[in-house]
Amino acid sequence: DIQMTQSPSSLSASVGDRVTITCRASQRVAGYLNWYQQISGKAPNLLISGASSLQSGVPSRFSGSGSGTDFILTISSLQPEDFATYYCQQSYSTPWTFGQGTKVEIK
């Protein structure tokens, strides 16, 4: 199975801060990497697919980059509604696996 490791596991940031979350795969997943946002108590929501393709309706302050084994989710200017947990997920091979999540909290 491909193991996905996110860092950090949690972070505290202020509104307006630039935030980066990294995701490392235990083996190459090409660009088959998705990012999801989960607000507490709600279902996850797809933000970015194929490593860098922003979903329709997702604010442009979110961006994704990377390929192979190392990926980054960037929030250019953190907004109050962005405080949530973020997960990466590979769909390169089954079982599709998720990172453990990164909780973004208010500083």
Added chain:
Amino acid sequence: QVQLVQSGTEVKKPGASVNVSCKASGYTFATSGITWVRQAPGQGLEWMGWISADNGDTNYAEKVQGRVTMTTDTSTSTAYMELTSLTSDDTAVYYCARAKVRGWYELDPWGQGTLVTVSS
């Protein structure tokens, strides 16, 4: 709009089975797969498996292999996930999500989740 609506909360005793449904609307059901993901209390997301709504092909996670059965009913655009021999470790919110192919697979949208509690 594309939407997945899941069945309601379930409370089961250890050893019982649970069947969760996921009704799709807003797209042609057979053109995408359905993935099931669960989330234990306070934990992360765990992929359980995938079913093709086109031909019924399945792929299950090793952890639940032998206890899980995923099916679809194309006449009602509904997917089902049955999990048997429940234990307290199966207590979780269960989500279905459309598995759409764009070169890669992406999970979008997700159902609202179904809480399954296993308790004696």
